[in-house]
Amino acid sequence: MTDQRGSLATALAHLERLLATNPAMAEVQAQEILKSVPGEPRALLLMAAAQRAQGRFEDAIKTLDHHALGRLDPVLVEYDRAISHARAGHTKEAISLLQRVVKLMPDHPMAWRLLGDQYTLQGDKVGADGAYMHHVNAAVRDRRIMEAAKALFENRVPAAEQILRGHLKAFPTDIAAIRMLAELAARVEHFDEAEKLLARALNLAPSFEAARSNLVTVLHRQNKSVEALRELEILLQRHPTHAGYRNQHAAILARLGETDQAITIYRGVLKDVPNQPKIWMSFGHTLKTAGKRSEAETAYREAVELEPHLGEAWWSLANLKTFRFSYGDIALMQKEAERSDLSIEDRLHLDFALGKAFEDSAEYETSFKYYDRGNTLRRSMLDYDADQVSQHKDLLIQTLTQDFFAGQGAGGSDAPDPIFIVGLPRAGSTLIEQILASHSQVEGTMELPDIFSMVGRLKDAAGKPFYPEVLAALNLEERKALGEEFLARTRIHRKLGKPFFIDKMPNNFLQIGFIAQILPNAKIIDARRHPMACGFSCFKQHFARGQGFSYSLTDIGRYYADYVELMAHFDKVLPGRILRVQYEEVVEDLEGNVRRLLAYCGLPFEEACLRFYQNDRIVRTASSEQVRMPIFQDGLDQWRHFEKWLEPLRKAVGTAT
Numbered sequence: 131m132t133d134q135r136g137s138l139a140t141a142l143a144h145l146e147r148l149l150a151t152n153p154a155m156a157e158v159q160a161q162e163i164l165k166s167v168p169g170e171p172r173a174l175l176l177m178a179a180a181q182r183a184q185g186r187f188e189d190a191i192k193t194l195d196h197h198a199l200g201r202l203d204p205v206l207v208e209y210d211r212a213i214s215h216a217r218a219g220h221t222k223e224a225i226s227l228l229q230r231v232v233k234l235m236p237d238h239p240m241a242w243r244l245l246g247d248q249y250t251l252q253g254d255k256v257g258a259d260g261a262y263m264h265h266v267n268a269a270v271r272d273r274r275i276m277e278a279a280k281a282l283f284e285n286r287v288p289a290a291e292q293i294l295r296g297h298l299k300a301f302p303t304d305i306a307a308i309r310m311l312a313e314l315a316a317r318v319e320h321f322d323e324a325e326k327l328l329a330r331a332l333n334l335a336p337s338f339e340a341a342r343s344n345l346v347t348v349l350h351r352q353n354k355s356v357e358a359l360r361e362l363e364i365l366l367q368r369h370p371t372h373a374g375y376r377n378q379h380a381a382i383l384a385r386l387g388e389t390d391q392a393i394t395i396y397r398g399v400l401k402d403v404p405n406q407p408k409i410w411m412s413f414g415h416t417l418k419t420a421g422k423r424s425e426a427e428t429a430y431r432e433a434v435e436l437e438p439h440l441g442e443a444w445w446s447l448a449n450l451k452t453f454r455f456s457y458g459d460i461a462l463m464q465k466e467a468e469r470s471d472l473s474i475e476d477r478l479h480l481d482f483a484l485g486k487a488f489e490d491s492a493e494y495e496t497s498f499k500y501y502d503r504g505n506t507l508r509r510s511m512l513d514y515d516a517d518q519v520s521q522h523k524d525l526l527i528q529t530l531t532q533d534f535f536a537g538q539g540a541g542g543s544d545a546p547d548p549i550f551i552v553g554l555p556r557a558g559s560t561l562i563e564q565i566l567a568s569h570s571q572v573e574g575t576m577e578l579p580d581i582f583s584m585v586g587r588l589k590d591a592a593g594k595p596f597y598p599e600v601l602a603a604l605n606l607e608e609r610k611a612l613g614e615e616f617l618a619r620t621r622i623h624r625k626l627g628k629p630f631f632i633d634k635m636p637n638n639f640l641q642i643g644f645i646a647q648i649l650p651n652a653k654i655i656d657a658r659r660h661p662m663a664c665g666f667s668c669f670k671q672h673f674a675r676g677q678g679f680s681y682s683l684t685d686i687g688r689y690y691a692d693y694v695e696l697m698a699h700f701d702k703v704l705p706g707r708i709l710r711v712q713y714e715e716v717v718e719d720l721e722g723n724v725r726r727l728l729a730y731c732g733l734p735f736e737e738a739c740l741r742f743y744q745n746d747r748i749v750r751t752a753s754s755e756q757v758r759m760p761i762f763q764d765g766l767d768q769w770r771h772f773e774k775w776l777e778p779l780r781k782a783v784g785t786a787t
Contacts, residue, residue, distance in 0.1 A: 153183035169198035187218035262335035441479025514678035543613025552639035556667035558713030687782020
């Protein structure tokens with residue numbers, strides 16, 4: 131008897147292996163087992179699976195009708211019957227069987243997913259939505275989903291992606307897996323892919339709130355604030371008191387320039403949940419933007435009181451450029467920075483904050499040690515490639531020649547509204563913006579992402595990025611449409627109805643060729659600063675995102691040299707189009723340079739531009755405090771305190787000025 135059972139077990143194991151590789155042979159093996167052991171239920175179940183794998187769904191249904199299957203778990207059998215009916219196109223029967231399965235086993239993830247698919251085929255969107263949501267709740271029982279979740283938690287991105295893509299190839303409507311893959315895409319900053327995946331999940335299950343919340347975040351990260359707000363309002367209608375959704379609401383409104391409303395919402399959220407350090411930190415950011423410096427400091431202090439190792443909150447205090455840490459602050463930060471369980475993000479933020487603290491106390495060697503350590507950590511997290519940037523610069527120079535622009539002729543939107551301020555970060559662009567925004571006809575906005583977003587959308591005939599060569603293929607109508615699109619996309623940031631507005635995205639110097647084609651009457655101002663002063667200022671600044679070159683002295687120097695070479699090229703091929711403003715000259719002769727700026731922009735001189743520091747408008751950059759004060763010369767040569775450690779920067783800059 132024991133031998134017979136052992137032989138049967140061996141035969142069934144062989145049958146399972148065959149099923150994965152050769153369904154036809156598996157069916158033959160099942161038939162052989164059934165000859166020896168008539169009505170063997172496991173052989174019947176596996177034979178049905180082999181028939182399904184061969185596309186013979188009706189045969190599988192007949193096999194599964196065998197009375198002997200009553201000896202097996204009814205959930206197992208009914209689910210197999212449901213699969214067979216679903217594959218055969220018997221939607222009504224499949225739904226009936228699946229309803230029995232989930233009644234017997236309410237946390238059966240695959241049954242809920244398949245039920246959602248069948249409801250979708252039947253056109254029952256409400257039923258599908260409910261089934262898919264049950265599937266999400268039950269997904270913790272799905273082995274593959276849990277494997278992917280574990281890999282994602284451990285930051286094994288390639289392994290998680292392989293599991294999820296393989297799983298979705300077999301089960302394309304698994305919304306839990308779709309959302310997880312979107313999270314993975316967002317983690318590596320492939321936000322457009324994440325957006326598409328989350329839209330797919332919400333198309334299948336509109337009440338999938340976790341996916342909608344993720345979509346809000348992804349849209350916000352792409353600066354699609356209007357779209358993010360639209361999705362968030364759906365969540366807020368369902369949960370008006372939800373602290374997380376209200377926090378997101380405030381962050382989006384702040385991005386849109388609705389600062390007062392954002393501050394009001396933050397106050398309400400923190401009244402309800404006062405023990406949330408990251409919300410206090412976000413509140414601090416918004417207060418700082420609004421010029422409420424004292425309140426911003428208090429908010430950041432609340433954050434570090436609640437979570438002393440929260441590096442970003444300490445760095446936010448340091449980033450209040452006029453703030454000075456106490457000895458107690460420094461001791462606490464040093465203690466937290468040496469914790470063995472500290473995340474890399476907290477550690478690098480603490481390093482930048484400590485760099486600023488020791489710089490302020492004139493302990494320059496210790497300061498540089500912390501700045502260098504923080505930059506090294508941040509650089510290790512990035513895949514920035516300086517060679518790639520240089521190659522792109524060379525391609526721009528080779529493509530966007532004087533003949534190229536002459537051959538293009540007129541075109542684009544003739545609106546004179548935009549004033550672009552380009553250059554490197556920390557080169558004085560915020561000062562120029564503040565001066566111009568103090569004029570009665572000019573509105574300051576922010577570092578707008580729209581030019582980069584529009585350039586990223588330009589593709590060749592095969593759908594691949596092809597910039598800048600693709601610019602030659604744009605006809606007059608397309609260039610005009612792109613110019614009008616930029617004006618439409620940026621209109622939401624123009625609150626005051628003034629005729630001119632500023633886009634101070636510094637990296638737009640790479641897109642001057644595109645700007646010249648689509649907005650021929652726009653003004654372009656190049657904010658320039660001494661390379662060593664600018665380079666070191668970048669090195670000691672931790673940027674939220676988007677400035678990957680700034681975490682290595684050599685990378686900074688190479689980026690600066692590439693920028694200077696490219697701007698010199700544009701001076702030749704677009705003569706007179708760009709105004710260069712040297713920061714040091716503005717500090718030495720404010721009025722002369724203000725008059726020069728306004729004349730270039732075609733604006734009459736106004737005294738208010740000399741009193742730019744009295745302008746209480748919203749300022750979002752690291753210089754937000756400094757531009758609320760009169761110009762001072764103290765910072766011009768600050769880099770010289772660190773000169774002996776800056777040789778890699780000097781060498782990489784070379785002769786660029």
